[in-house]
Amino acid sequence: MYQTFSALADPTRFAIVDRLLKQGEKSAGELGALADISAPAISRHLKVLREAEIIRQDIRAQSRIYSINPDAMRKIGIWIEETRQFWDSSLDRLERAIEREVSK
């Protein structure tokens, strides 16, 4: 789970994911044109995103095509849900702690 979030914390990687979400699949070259950075830097970012399983890579006619992995994006929803559960169960405990204090 944390891999998803640390992968997306970087602004360049966020921009790559944002672009793929809005415009569908792209080649590494097209994604490189997004940001003023070198081809090796772009491939490093793409590797991080691939390892976090946020994007997928297909090789077609010797060019690498990237697209969003819908499963990874679902994880973000789950992560928010986990934060919600953190608060909900903490507040249940707070409620019991206050009840104990008041009935003293």
Added chain:
Amino acid sequence: MSDLTFTRNFKASPELVFDFVTQQDHIAKWWGPEKMHCPVLNMNLTKPGAWLSTMENKDGQHYTVSGEVVDVDPPKRVTFTWAWHDENDTRGNESRVTFEVTSDGSGGSVFTLTHRGLVDEESRNGHEQGWTSSIRKLEKLV
């Protein structure tokens, strides 16, 4: 989608509830889900300053979250920043939590917790479209 809000009613004065949600000794009684254990809790929300907590689940996995108290108005309101740490202990996207306590008019209190900006980086990174729009898109995708 990117904001969470919780409201609870307590049969205790706003002063007591505020103490319970801002003083470390009291926070230790309720912080974190039942099945988590909390080896590090450094949280004094009664005045501006940094806070940090590390939780551990039954499999020994650690989850650290930290932030800074930015605004306190006892016994009514406290606001602090919040970010989960990644596996390299780097803080991720920062969000913001507010605890608000008001009187219910008959001796008890209404407690409201708001967690804002969990997935919205628009204001921080100046992205034309931030998390909110991406999330809307993924809702269509999945």
